Amino acid sequence: MTNTADRAALPEPGRRGEAGRQAPAQALFRRLVVLNGLVFTIGTLVLALSPATVSSRVRLAEIPVLTVGLALILTVNALLLRASLAPLDALTALMRRVDLLRGGDRLADSGNGDLADLIATFNAMLDRLEAERSASSAHALAAQEGERQRIARELHDEIGQSLTVVLLGLKRAVDRAPDELRDELHAVQETLRSSLDDVGRVARRLRPDVLEDLGLLSAMNALATEFSQISGVPVVRRAKPDLPPLSAEKELVIYRIAQESLTNVARHARAGRVELSLRPEPGTVVLRVADNGLGEVSPEGAGIRGMRERALLIGARLSITAVPGTGTEVRLTVPADGPTPSTAERKRG
The missing domain is CATH 3.30.565.10 (Histidine kinase-like ATPase, C-terminal domain)
Structure with missing residues (x-):
């Protein structure tokens, strides 16, 4: 249940932001109202001041005049609305293709003041998400490198040394073994030596000492x-x-x-x-x-x-x-x- 303090912190409809700016939706609504009112006002003035007149019962000759006037008003209104809402298409396209692993994709402000605050907010959100993704990736990769080094040390210091001890013991056993067993023991010795090389190669891939040295x-x-x-x-x-x-x-x-x-x-x-x-x-x-x-x-x-x-x-x-x-x-x-x-x-x- 929301308490009084929480309700006070919630933004109210129509409330201005911290910088004193109106919400984008309210600003766009006001502009559309102003644009439509301006277009229809100008259209009314043009019809009122022009020599064209309309009878109380519209004549057939006056219908083309009304049709042309209405078409002009709708065309101008559509062009103005299209210019005002054009950034929304670019913003939608950016939302669909954005990928935090391919950073730097931002929407440039086209000079249209209606959606400038929305565009700036979206770009700031991408900056914040990329920064957070970069920080989390840094921690994850650092942990991964640390784990690689730990495994490489264990392979080299424990498994590698154990295999080396076994290989040396096997060599002494080969020297004392009867002739009929030496070939089999030599095969085991070579397999063990190959395994030891594999362990060393895996350890080097996990921790590239040559890079540091x-x-x-x-x-x-x-x-x-x-x-x-x-x-x-x-x-x-x-x-x-x-x-x-x-x-x-x-x-x-x-x-x-x-x-x-x-x-x-x-x-x-x-x-x-x-x-x-x-x-x-x-x-x-x-x-x-x-x-x-x-x-x-x-x-x-x-x-x-x-x-x-x-x-x-x-x-x-x-x-x-x-x-x-x-x-x-x-x-x-x-x-x-x-x-x-x-x-x-x-x-x-």
């Missing part, structure tokens, strides 16, 4: 090499060493989006070649992953939406272009950071 370019080269070894698809690398400074967060986003793009190529593209490029452009760094595969356009899954969320998190632009029978291109444009003390120190060093 050797930098973005080395991490991208390692990623391309690992992809080629697993999938058998050659990767053409086009990277320039003179990249502008990037924060650790942006480097991680570039690495993860390249990783996800290559994963999608291996799973869906059936490509015979992949091009991986990372080059500087004025004020930005551009990542491009292009394949010559099927180029099928399919609904975006969790992987691509995760890529868009990461790009949105650092203010980057992500575009995915698929041409059937030609291939798919993933393009990420990341704004560069300004020079930082650590960057200058690295250059001096």
